[in-house]
Amino acid sequence: MEVDEVVCLPRLSRVAVCGGTHGNELSGVYLVRELLKVKKEVMEEEEEEEPLSVLMVLSNPRAVQQCRRYVDTDLNRCFTHATLNGPTSGDVPYELIRSRELNATLGPKGSSAAVDLVCDLHNTTANMGLCFIAYSDCDWICLHIFRHLQRKMPDIPMRYIHFEVSNKESYSLDSVGKHGFAMEIGPQPHSVVRSNIYTAMKDGVQHMLDWVCFFNSGTIFEGECVDVFTMIKHIDYPRDSETHNITAAIHPQLQDRDFCLLHPDDPLFQTFSGETLRYKGTEPLYPFFINECAYYEKGIALSLARKRRVMIPAIRVQTEQERQAAAQESEEEEEE
Amino acid sequence: MEVDEVVCLPRLSRVAVCGGTHGNELSGVYLVRELLKVKKEVMEEEEEEEPLSVLMVLSNPRAVQQCRRYVDTDLNRCFTHATLNGPTSGDVPYELIRSRELNATLGPKGSSAAVDLVCDLHNTTANMGLCFIAYSDCDWICLHIFRHLQRKMPDIPMRYIHFEVSNKESYSLDSVGKHGFAMEIGPQPHSVVRSNIYTAMKDGVQHMLDWVCFFNSGTIFEGECVDVFTMIKHIDYPRDSETHNITAAIHPQLQDRDFCLLHPDDPLFQTFSGETLRYKGTEPLYPFFINECAYYEKGIALSLARKRRVMIPAIRVQTEQERQAAAQESEEEEEE
Incomplete structure (x- = not known):
């Protein structure tokens, strides 16, 4: 292109x-x-x-x-x-x-x-x-x-x-x-x-x-250019191995900070007894869907994304002539 | 006292x-x-x-x-x-x-x-x-x-x-x-x-x-003194007379402003078509439970309270002697 x-x-x-x-x-x-x-x-x-x-x-x-x-x-x-x-x-x-x-x-x-x-x-x-x-x-x-x-x-x-x-x-x-x-x-x-x-x-x-x-x-x-956040992985809450109940909530320093870069060793969760659990990943990633209500049952406390810049081309609608040509081309392809 | x-x-x-x-x-x-x-x-x-x-x-x-x-x-x-x-x-x-x-x-x-x-x-x-x-x-x-x-x-x-x-x-x-x-x-x-x-x-x-x-x-x-908010009345959402569906949400200027005095003619709701509806009361009151999720079904968009200062007396626990005296008094009352 x-x-x-x-x-x-x-x-x-x-x-x-x-x-x-x-x-x-x-x-x-x-x-x-x-x-x-x-x-x-x-x-x-x-x-x-x-x-x-x-x-x-x-x-x-x-x-x-x-x-x-x-x-x-x-x-x-x-x-x-x-x-x-x-x-x-x-x-x-x-x-x-x-x-x-x-x-x-x-x-x-x-x-x-x-x-x-x-x-x-x-x-x-x-x-x-x-x-x-x-x-x-x-x-x-x-x-x-x-x-x-x-x-x-x-x-x-x-x-x-x-x-x-x-x-x-x-x-x-x-x-x-x-x-x-x-x-x-x-x-x-x-x-x-x-x-x-x-x-x-x-x-x-x-x-x-x-x-x-x-x-x-x-x-x-x-x-022009667009920043695209590509989902890399989900992270679940820490859970009790027997009851499967969550044992921690999103850390107050992470809560509401969707799309703010999460670095290795940053606070991730705070257990209900008050302990801080940290992000063990090696790559800084962008968190999103932090503490989404409906995802407790799906085992997702937050998702992590990599950001990159995507070049998008100039676009316009096809003219009627181009549309007909495209339709014919597609017909011919089907015939082949 | x-x-x-x-x-x-x-x-x-x-x-x-x-x-x-x-x-x-x-x-x-x-x-x-x-x-x-x-x-x-x-x-x-x-x-x-x-x-x-x-x-x-x-x-x-x-x-x-x-x-x-x-x-x-x-x-x-x-x-x-x-x-x-x-x-x-x-x-x-x-x-x-x-x-x-x-x-x-x-x-x-x-x-x-x-x-x-x-x-x-x-x-x-x-x-x-x-x-x-x-x-x-x-x-x-x-x-x-x-x-x-x-x-x-x-x-x-x-x-x-x-x-x-x-x-x-x-x-x-x-x-x-x-x-x-x-x-x-x-x-x-x-x-x-x-x-x-x-x-x-x-x-x-x-x-x-x-x-x-x-x-x-x-x-x-x-x-000492305590401010007490006494609930006066509830206000429901505007609703469609046929479907009973709400036709407006809490006004953005009221949302999250619990316990901030609401004056007559202040914005109360914003209809889904964008119109502002105002508080028609004649007395400034304190709104609370503004947009509480569970109260949609109860017909409550917010509640209103009057604030007043209550004098609370000094208190202490009864001594064992006082307790026994009080118990005896209450027994005697029951006998009468």
């Missing part, structure tokens, strides 16, 4: 904004409800089709109803190819049924019928600001949207997190779209809605949709 | 420290577990009886197991005389059974067999610091303990909240003791443990137990 080359990418015609994938992460729940209400009002007033199709989805309505993360199993781990396409028998968990419904509506995952972009809304109890979480560090669409939000919302700490997982193994709802990311905002206790976090999410979604409109209408987005 | 009079009160022989009354308020859960472990170790080493009997109680073990506030119904609303003594039939909620077990162990409520002091440990998502919550504004024991903690822990914001409810109607676990209060600490998301909050609770409980030992050994505590 030459430095000045502009990468041409297909138009983003269908975008899904999903909330309530975890039923007790309330910013997304209330934002999706609000956007549905506004959309209905706009539709009723204008009665004309929108140039961009935006689907607003309440992903796990039963969990939302009960204000719990999930009813039977974590919905946001159900979108692997294996789980979506495997056999079912006996008592099928509600979330497994729901994941297939969502895959039918927004996917099928990996197919040309899938929506172009999925933005799945999440909250965390960790002090993470606004994060994009994606499976790719070379999805130029997601990365450019991220940069757009960074510029438009300078007061909100913002990071791009990369989970290095293949498309087949990717497990979350956003993996169903052609492009996708989770928009994770915190700190907010689960089952609580805080105005500042709600507003940040509302603004983030609006800027994302604006960007998609700019992109579709032919704007050229210049190439 | 003359200014210099010292009020003599019975010795506090049995104290209960309860955690996990709400199963997802984790500071108390882990603190009670830790104290039980330490106590066991001490007992094993020393094999002698403690001068003060301290009962450590995990109040709702099933809810703790499931890391939920409660299993069937809120345990901490089950301790009215009516609920403890009423008939039961059919499917009895687990917490109702458990409340009677606890009443048998720590009470019976209102009887001379009840423990002398119950300290029930709680967490809140509200930014309340450390609060005592009690049904009395003239329980000199609770008020003196509160002043002791204020002096010993100057870095922790500390308030005394008074719920004006008769002993018969009082509903919470701490009402089972002869004296009792809830120690409420926040902000902490439910189902999460934060070191700073855990440590504040641990220190608070230790200072309380120290005070009880000082008191029992004859220390005179001087009379």
Whole structure:
């Protein structure tokens, strides 16, 4: 790729904004409800089709109803190819049924019928600001949207997190779209809605949709650099070998310091009797999801990431001519 | 009462420290577990009886197991005389059974067999610091303990909240003791443990137990003044009349400002469409429990209190002679 080359990418015609994938992460729940209400009002007033199709989805309505993360199993781990396409028998968990419904509506995952972009809304109890979480560090669409939000919302700490997982193994709802990311905002206790976090999410979604409109209408987005945090490993709490109960909490000097470099021998945990346990790794890494409520049961006290700078190229939408050429090329490839 | 009079009160022989009354308020859960472990170790080493009997109680073990506030119904609303003594039939909620077990162990409520002091440990998502919550504004024991903690822990914001409810109607676990209060600490998301909050609770409980030992050994505590916040009313979220869903969150200018005077016309809520709703009351009052997670279902967005200064007298423990005289007097009263 030459430095000045502009990468041409297909138009983003269908975008899904999903909330309530975890039923007790309330910013997304209330934002999706609000956007549905506004959309209905706009539709009723204008009665004309929108140039961009935006689907607003309440992903796990039963969990939302009960204000719990999930009813039977974590919905946001159900979108692997294996789980979506495997056999079912006996008592099928509600979330497994729901994941297939969502895959039918927004996917099928990996197919040309899938929506172009999925933005799945999440909250965390960790002090993470606004994060994009994606499976790719070379999805130029997601990365450019991220940069757009960074510029438009300078007061909100913002990071791009990369989970290095293949498309087949990717497990979350956003993996169903052609492009996708989770928009994770915190700190907010689960089952609580805080105005500042709600507003940040509302603004983030609006800027994302604006960007998609700019992109579709032919704007050229210049190439630039983005800091990407690639997840390296998780660290669990110290636990009692018999009861499996945790025996320590995140150290007060680490609590709320997501994305502040953790050095070897830095305090990591404080046991309930008052002892300090230190980070035994040899490489300084960036901690995140520090003390996330929902991860106690998953055995994760925090995650650690390596930071690196990624060059993203200039991009613009394909012209109609380019689209037809690309379609023909792809047809020919299939014939071969 | 003359200014210099010292009020003599019975010795506090049995104290209960309860955690996990709400199963997802984790500071108390882990603190009670830790104290039980330490106590066991001490007992094993020393094999002698403690001068003060301290009962450590995990109040709702099933809810703790499931890391939920409660299993069937809120345990901490089950301790009215009516609920403890009423008939039961059919499917009895687990917490109702458990409340009677606890009443048998720590009470019976209102009887001379009840423990002398119950300290029930709680967490809140509200930014309340450390609060005592009690049904009395003239329980000199609770008020003196509160002043002791204020002096010993100057870095922790500390308030005394008074719920004006008769002993018969009082509903919470701490009402089972002869004296009792809830120690409420926040902000902490439910189902999460934060070191700073855990440590504040641990220190608070230790200072309380120290005070009880000082008191029992004859220390005179001087009379002084305490600010008491008496609960006046609750305010619910604005809600959709059909769905009953909330339509607004606590206003960002009010969030986290517990115990900062709320004036008429101050911002109260921000609707999900961005509108500001204001406080329509005519009297400036002190807000607390602002955006407490567990109160969404109870229809409480915040509570309001009036502050006043209470004079508490000097107190000391009764001498053995005074105790016998008091016992005889009470016997004679019963005979009349």
